[in-house]
Amino acid sequence: MNRSRIAPTVIVTLAALYFLVPLVATLEFSMRMVRGTYSLKAYQVVFADPRFQATFSFSVIAALCTIVIGALLVVPTAYWIRLKFPRLRGLVEFITLLPLVVPPIVLVFGYLRIYNSSSWLPFTATIAGTNVLLVFGYAVLSLPYMYRAVDTGMGAIDIRTLTEAAESLGASRRTILMRVILPNVRAAILSGAFLTFAIVIGEFVLASLLNRPAFGPYLQLVGANRAYEPAALAMIAFAITWACMGFLQLFGSGVPGRRLGSTILRFGKRGR
Amino acid sequence: MSFLEISGVRKSFGPTTVVHDFDLSAEKGEFISFLGPSGCGKTTMLRMIAGFETPSQGTIRIDGEDVTHVQPNARRIGMVFQAYALFPNLTIADNVAFGLKVAGRPKAEIATRVEEMLALIKLPHLASRYPYQLSGGQQQRVALARAIAVKPRVLLLDEPLSALDAKIRVSLREEIRSLQRELGITTIFVTHDQEEALSMSDRIVVMSEGRIDQIGNPFEIYNKPRTRFVAGFVGTLSVLEAVATGGTGVRIGEEAIVLSGAPAVQPGTSLSLALRPEAVSLHPSPERINRLAGRIVDVAFLGSVVRMRIATAGGTVLVDSFNDPATPPPQRDTAVTLHFTAAGIYPLEGAGDAPVAAAAA
Ligand SMILES: Nc1ncnc2c1ncn2[C@@H]1O[C@H](COP(=O)(O)OP(=O)(O)OP(=O)(O)O)[C@@H](O)[C@H]1O
Ligand SMILES: [Mg+2]
Numbered sequence: 001m002n003r004s005r006i007a008p009t010v011i012v013t014l015a016a017l018y019f020l021v022p023l024v025a026t027l028e029f030s031m032r033m034v035r036g037t038y039s040l041k042a043y044q045v046v047f048a049d050p051r052f053q054a055t056f057s058f059s060v061i062a063a064l065c066t067i068v069i070g071a072l073l074v075v076p077t078a079y080w081i082r083l084k085f086p087r088l089r090g091l092v093e094f095i096t097l098l099p100l101v102v103p104p105i106v107l108v109f110g111y112l113r114i115y116n117s118s119s120w121l122p123f124t125a126t127i128a129g130t131n132v133l134l135v136f137g138y139a140v141l142s143l144p145y146m147y148r149a150v151d152t153g154m155g156a157i158d159i160r161t162l163t164e165a166a167e168s169l170g171a172s173r174r175t176i177l178m179r180v181i182l183p184n185v186r187a188a189i190l191s192g193a194f195l196t197f198a199i200v201i202g203e204f205v206l207a208s209l210l211n212r213p214a215f216g217p218y219l220q221l222v223g224a225n226r227a228y229e230p231a232a233l234a235m236i237a238f239a240i241t242w243a244c245m246g247f248l249q250l251f252g253s254g255v256p257g258r259r260l261g262s263t264i265l266r267f268g269k270r271g272r
Numbered sequence: 273m274s275f276l277e278i279s280g281v282r283k284s285f286g287p288t289t290v291v292h293d294f295d296l297s298a299e300k301g302e303f304i305s306f307l308g309p310s311g312c313g314k315t316t317m318l319r320m321i322a323g324f325e326t327p328s329q330g331t332i333r334i335d336g337e338d339v340t341h342v343q344p345n346a347r348r349i350g351m352v353f354q355a356y357a358l359f360p361n362l363t364i365a366d367n368v369a370f371g372l373k374v375a376g377r378p379k380a381e382i383a384t385r386v387e388e389m390l391a392l393i394k395l396p397h398l399a400s401r402y403p404y405q406l407s408g409g410q411q412q413r414v415a416l417a418r419a420i421a422v423k424p425r426v427l428l429l430d431e432p433l434s435a436l437d438a439k440i441r442v443s444l445r446e447e448i449r450s451l452q453r454e455l456g457i458t459t460i461f462v463t464h465d466q467e468e469a470l471s472m473s474d475r476i477v478v479m480s481e482g483r484i485d486q487i488g489n490p491f492e493i494y495n496k497p498r499t500r501f502v503a504g505f506v507g508t509l510s511v512l513e514a515v516a517t518g519g520t521g522v523r524i525g526e527e528a529i530v531l532s533g534a535p536a537v538q539p540g541t542s543l544s545l546a547l548r549p550e551a552v553s554l555h556p557s558p559e560r561i562n563r564l565a566g567r568i569v570d571v572a573f574l575g576s577v578v579r580m581r582i583a584t585a586g587g588t589v590l591v592d593s594f595n596d597p598a599t600p601p602p603q604r605d606t607a608v609t610l611h612f613t614a615a616g617i618y619p620l621e622g623a624g625d626a627p628v629a630a631a632a633a
Contacts, residue, residue: 157360158355158357161353161355161357162357162359164322164324164344164351164353164357165351165353165357165358165359165415165418166359166370166374167323167324167343167344167345168322168344168345168347168349168350168351168419168424168428169345169350169370169371169374169418169419169422170345170346170348170371170374170375170422171345171370171371171374172345175374179370180359180361183361184359184360184361186361
């Protein structure tokens with residue numbers, strides 16, 4: 001081996017080990033529930049647990065709601081900023097980054113102070129209200145990712161000229177947004193959506209402090225009381241995250257003008 | 273009353289005024305070009321007609337209706353952009369159908385119209401393709417079809433050809449012009465390419481620094497430029513310094529020259545004269561009553577044309593002569609006499625600092 005390539009190889013190997021060893025160890029451990037042999041018993045137990053099913057579906061629904069709200073909030077905002085107030089882009093980008101800087105615990109305490117049952121907007125007085133508050137909180141947490149993805153997607157197409165072209169053809173602003181802008185940033189919204197999904201599925205602080213039966217608090221609960229099941233759950237959560245990343249890779253590279261279907265088709269063809 | 277009336281339009285962005293006192297009336301079916309250098313306000317004026325910008329002052333009327341403050345989507349204008357601006361997510365047919373769908377036309381009517389439009393631009397076989405699968409020239413034709421599918425009252429084109437290569441540019445401009453004639457649609461065409469403007473337009477509006485320098489048909493603009501700017505910007509031209517001697521006479525160096533009309537200056541004052549390369553000959557003839565001595569500085573053989581730079585007492589003059597297979601082009605440094613008619617040389621008004629070709633050459 002060439003001398004100059006030894007150092008990089010060592011570094012890459014060390015990094016790979018750093019990531020893979022805990023992963024492999026967890027996987028190995030998760031399969032040792034039955035003494036003496038490897039089995040998927042821990043996974044069976046996890047999947048059979050009604051609380052797993054309940055919390056997981058709660059979080060999936062919360063994630064889907066978050067994605068819809070996030071997209072409804074972010075797409076028109078990013079569009080409008082790019083079209084009418086390009087000078088404010090820096091500021092808006094900074095604001096959308098705040099959730100990365102302000103810890104979720106601060107966010108949730110703020111929510112509890114403002115929206116508690118004795119406030120003028122008592123979100124937490126009812127379960128439905130608390131769920132809504134939770135989803136709004138998730139939308140805030142996912143804002144940096146959603147906004148960045150959508151804004152970048154809009155940068156890839158000439159928003160202004162497309163808008164003007166549609167306008168000169170008689171289209172209203174709403175029509176333009178629905179028929180011209182949205183379809184052309186669909187790939188970007190999707191990649192934002194997968195990130196949002198990954199964040200919401202594992203989120204603990206908000207769900208726990210708002211006392212909602214989400215997947216994050218369940219993970220924590222099981223982790224504190226059982227031995228093998230948490231390892232299995234960790235592997236499941238990991239698989240979900242990786243699936244999201246995979247989809248993100250697949251759709252994130254979608255070129256505007258090529259439909260999702262054709263993106264998949266192209267991948268299929270390339271694979272053959 | 274004309275079909276498109278722009279009166280007293282001014283546009284300022286903050287403290288800078290980009291368009292000054294713009295007045296223009298276009299007849300129905302007329303093809304008008306806005307010609308001028310980069311940054312002179314052509315696009316801004318076009319965007320005001322389209323409704324994307326609002327004039328700071330003045331009015332714009334289309335077919336008698338004051339549209340100065342009407343939203344762009346209610347103006348019924350067609351617009352073609354330099355960057356094509358096709359909707360990337362829609363097929364060619366859906367792109368052309370967009371305006372009709374937005375207007376809520378019946379499905380059958382849309383289908384017929386789209387077919388008709390695609391036949392008109394000779395691309396019916398590409399109906400189900402996507403824009404990214406088309407060449408630039410094809411995309412621009414689709415953009416044109418999309419704009420005229422809705423039967424707009426005015427068609428606006430902002431440098432639609434400048435992103436294309438030379439050959440396509442020429443064929444597409446002929447196509448645009450014949451389509452426009454066929455449909456009789458009032459058209460404003462923005463360009464900074466004088467050849468495009470001269471070859472396509474019924475009338476040309478020459479602009480510089482936000483003002484109209486001259487409006488006229490291509491023949492007038494080329495042969496009777498009103499200002500030094502127009503003369504310099506449209507076509508190639510030599511500028512000679514002369515002194516008025518009274519009546520139609522002027523003096524260039526020591527030589528007396530006769531103009532076709534008296535210049536609007538006092539005798540004894542200096543003035544600039546313009547001379548087109550093709551108006552000058554090295555051979556005498558009865559009509560070419562003016563002569564000017566010079567020396568050949570440079571000879572460029574351009575194929576069908578031989579272009580010479582000749583130094584004279586009034587400045588450097590460009591002279592074009594047709595290639596004659598029997599006579600080789602003249603040598604550098606030869607003394608020659610230039611012959612030209614009284615109508616071939618004319619005074620320039622205004623001091624517009626035009627990029628004068630002779631000076632730059
Ligand atoms: N929105 C705007 N805000 C401020 N200034 C502007 C704006 N739009 C145009 N301008 C200025 O107005 C002037 C004219 O611009 P315009 O785009 O009309 O020129 P143009 O003749 O179309 O030039 P080109 O041939 O380069 O396209 C330019 O100096 C430009 O900087
Ligand atoms: Mg322009």
